[in-house]
Amino acid sequence: MTATLPVDVIAAELARLRAMNPLVHLLTNEVVQEITANVLLAAGASPAMIVAEEEVSSFAAISGALLVNVGTLYPARLAAMKQAVAAANRAGVPWTLDPVAVGVLDYRTQACREFLACKPTAIRGNASEIMALAGCAGSGRGVDTTTESEAAVEAAEGLARTTGAVVAVTGETDFITDGTTTWATPWGHPVMTRVVGSGCALSALVAAFTAQAPNRLHAVAAACAVAGLCGERAAAMSRGPGSFKVEFLDALYLLTPEKLREQVA
Template sequence: MQDSTPTTLALGTLASELERLRAASPLVHILTNEVVQEITANVLLAAGAAPAMIVAEEEAATFAAMSGAVLINVGTLYPARLAAMRVAVAAAHAAGVPWTLDPVAAGVLAYRTDACRDLLAQGATAIRGNASEILALAGLGGAGRGVDSTAGSNAALEAACELARDTGAIVAVTGEVDYITDGDRILATPWGHPLMTRVVGTGCALSALVAAFTAGAQDRLTAVASACAMAGLAGERALATSAGPGSFKAAFLDALYAMDPDELRSRIV
C-alpha cells in the first residue's frame, strides 16, 4: 500500500455521488437473503435506485446482463439459490455489469465460505462484509457468531486491503467505523448508530446500496464509500425521531429519501 492512513469521505463527494445515483436510478438485480427482501427493496427505492428480485436460475442470467448492477447475498443459501447466483454472476461478468458480494457468515460454515470464494473467481466489483467475514475471505480466520462479528472493523482493515488486492474488488468492512479500500487507498465513513444493528436487514440493505452506487461509477472506491456514508448518516438522522427499532426502521427509510445533496454541501466548512 502506498498510504495506509484512512481518509474520511468528503460530504461533497457523497453529494455528487448521490446526485449521480438519483439521475440514473439504476436497476439493481438482487439475489439476497430471504429474510431481508422487503427492507432491501425499500432502501433502494428510498435512496433513488430501482430494485428487482429475479431468483429463478432460468431467468437470472438474462436479467443480470440487462441490469445496472447485481447484488449477491448468501444469507439464506441453498443449492437452487446458489445455482441462480452462479449464472447471474457469470452473465454479469460477461456483460460488464458490476456485481457486489455480501458474504454473510463466511468463515462460520464451510458451504457458504466455499461458495463465496467460488463466486469471487468471477471478478466481483465490490465486497461488503463485517470484520469476521472479511477476515475469513482473506484467509485470516474470523471471529464470527452466526451473521454477527465479534471483531471490530479496524481489526480487519489490513485483511480488507489484502482481499482487495487479491480480488480486484473494492472491499468495505463495516462496523462502528466503515473502512473502504481498493488495496491502496482507504476511505473511512464514521457515521451510524448502534440501533441500526437492532433492525433486521440494515447491513444486507447496505450491500444493495453499495451495488446501486457502483452502477455507472467512474471511481468505484468513492461510490462504495458513498453508499456506506449515506446509510450511516441516515441512521444518525433517524435516531432523532425514533423510540426504538420499530420506529427507527420507518425513520431510516425517510432519512434516505430526504437526504439532500445541497444540504450535505452546506455542512462543508
C-alpha cells in the same frame, strides 16, 4: 493511515445515483427482501428480485448492477447466483458480494471463495466475514461479528489487491479500500444493528452506487456514508428499532446533496 471520505464526494455520488435511477438485480437474503427493496427505492434506485434459474441470466445482463447475498443459501439459489454472476461478467455489469456468515459455515464459505475467482466489483461484509474471506483469523456468530472493523482493515486491503474488488468492512466505523487507498466513513448509530436487514440493505445500496460508476471506490464509500448519515438522523428521530426503520427510509428519501453537506459540516 486512513482519511474520512470528503463530503463533496458523497454529495456527487448521491446526485449521480438519483440522476441514473439504476435497475439493481437483487439475489439476496430471503429474510430481508422487503427492507432491501424499500431502501433502494428511497435512495433513488429501482430494485428487482428475479430468482428463477430460467430468468436470472437474461435479467442480470440488462441490469445496472447485481447483488449476490448468501444469507439464505441453498443449492438452487447458489446455482442461480452462479448463472447471474456469469451473465453479469459477460455483459460488463458490476456485481457486489455480501458474504453473510462466511467463516462460520463451510457451505457458504466455500461458495464465496469460489465467487472471488469471478471478480466481484465490490465486497461488503463485517470484520469477521472480511477476515475469513481474506484467510485471516476472526471471530463471529453467524451474521454477527465480535471483531472491530478497524482490526480488519489490513485484511480488507489485502483482499482488495488479490481480487481487484473494492472492499468495505463495516462496523462502528466503515473502512472502504481498493487496496491502495482506504477511506473511513465514521457515521452511523448502534440501533442499526437492532434492525434485521440493515447490513444486507447496505450491500444492496453499495451495488446500486456501483452502477456505471466512474470511480468505484468513491461509489462504494459514498453508499456506506449515506447509510451511516441517514442512520444517525433516523436514530435522533426514533424511539427504538421499530420507528427507526420508518425514519431511516424517510431520511434516505429526503436526503439531498445540500442536506448532506449541512449534516456533515
